[in-house]
Amino acid sequence: MTTRCGFVALIGEPNAGKSTLTNHMVGAKVSIVTHKVQTTRARIRGVALEGDSQIVFVDTPGLFRPRRRLDRAMVAAAWGGAADADIIVLLVEAHRGITEGVTRILDGLSELPKGRKIALAINKIDKVEAPQLLKLTKDLNDRFPFSETFMISAEKGHGTGALRAWLAENLPEGPWLYPEDQIADLPLRMIAAEVTREKLTLRLHQELPYQLTVETENWEERKDGSARIDQVIYVMRDGHKGIVLGKKGETIKAISKLAREELEEFLGRRIHLFLQVKVRPGWLEESERYSEMGLDFKDGN
Numbered sequence: 380m381t382t383r384c385g386f387v388a389l390i391g392e393p394n395a396g397k398s399t400l401t402n403h404m405v406g407a408k409v410s411i412v413t414h415k416v417q418t419t420r421a422r423i424r425g426v427a428l429e430g431d432s433q434i435v436f437v438d439t440p441g442l443f444r445p446r447r448r449l450d451r452a453m454v455a456a457a458w459g460g461a462a463d464a465d466i467i468v469l470l471v472e473a474h475r476g477i478t479e480g481v482t483r484i485l486d487g488l489s490e491l492p493k494g495r496k497i498a499l500a501i502n503k504i505d506k507v508e509a510p511q512l513l514k515l516t517k518d519l520n521d522r523f524p525f526s527e528t529f530m531i532s533a534e535k536g537h538g539t540g541a542l543r544a545w546l547a548e549n550l551p552e553g554p555w556l557y558p559e560d561q562i563a564d565l566p567l568r569m570i571a572a573e574v575t576r577e578k579l580t581l582r583l584h585q586e587l588p589y590q591l592t593v594e595t596e597n598w599e600e601r602k603d604g605s606a607r608i609d610q611v612i613y614v615m616r617d618g619h620k621g622i623v624l625g626k627k628g629e630t631i632k633a634i635s636k637l638a639r640e641e642l643e644e645f646l647g648r649r650i651h652l653f654l655q656v657k658v659r660p661g662w663l664e665e666s667e668r669y670s671e672m673g674l675d676f677k678d679g680n
């Protein structure tokens with residue numbers, strides 16, 4: 380049997396639907412989907428199997444205009460991820476069309492070395508009528524020579540099968556990166572951290588959630604079928620620690636409960652979740668943290 384395997388980078392503006400598409404393709408909730416933009420901080424991968432192909436999805440952070448240093452690292456990571464991938468898929472929102480952000484991404488694509496397959500996926504087609512969709516398809520293809528165009532609804536699953544099949548056929552021949560029986564376990568620690576970060580984000584609406592990170596430090600399988608998961612929530616300042624903990628620890632308790640419930644549902648078994656809050660001043664500026672968060676595409680592959 381000839382196997383195929385490779386990386387597929389999903390790029391697009393914030394909210395284009397990259398996480399939704401990854402989740403749909405992989406069939407598990409690997410990255411969080413919220414209405415807030417720029418939630419995808421870590422480089423979360425999902426692995427999909429299609430026939431003899433193993434498709435490793437790279438869910439890049441949004442390509443937006445960088446401000447702080449971390450933002451710049453994210454944009455660089457997104458382009459780095461795209462440049463290293465075997466196939467790039469640009470997601471454009473059907474109803475928003477060619478925005479300034481899309482124009483910037485098209486310019487960026489033109490600067491990448493030639494020869495790589497770059498597909499266009501027009502997403503959220505459920506929001507537009509056919510004539511508008513056809514015009515956008517033509518306009519985008521006039522601007523960039525895409526290998527292929529797909530019209531999809533990541534949320535409803537329309538057209539995603541065709542995209543997946545095309546990706547599977549176009550990846551390079553080679554051995555699978557992940558043994559079949561390990562695929563399910565692969566991103567679990569990351570998923571668990573993302574679930575907790577999602578609950579924190581939803582609970583603490585202000586600026587704060589963007590200034591914290593969650594790491595799964597320990598994962599212990601227990602004989603009774605349950606699992607113990609230890610996580611650390613890193614914040615920037617002592618004051619933030621107080622906010623995350625809440626009065627008499629009420630906030631962290633509520634977050635822990637919500638995260639545990641979602642994990643139990645996702646994993647289908649009992650979970651003992653232990654959260655700790657630690658202050659790590661200036662982590663936003665610590666460059667070594669970026670690679671730990673998976674922001675350097677070349678690290679840890």
Ligand SMILES: Nc1nc2c(ncn2[C@@H]2O[C@H](COP(=O)(O)OP(=O)(O)OP(=O)(O)O)[C@@H](O)[C@H]2O)c(=O)[nH]1
Pocket residue numbers: 391392393394395396397398399400411412413414415416417418419439440441502503504505506531532533534535
């Ligand atoms: N109507 C419609 N909504 C969609 C579709 N795909 C995604 N969405 C919605 O669009 C929003 C953004 O989707 P995400 O998957 O979080 O977008 P993203 O590109 O990962 O965003 P960032 O992580 O911020 O870069 C969510 O509210 C999704 O439910 C679609 O096909 N149709």
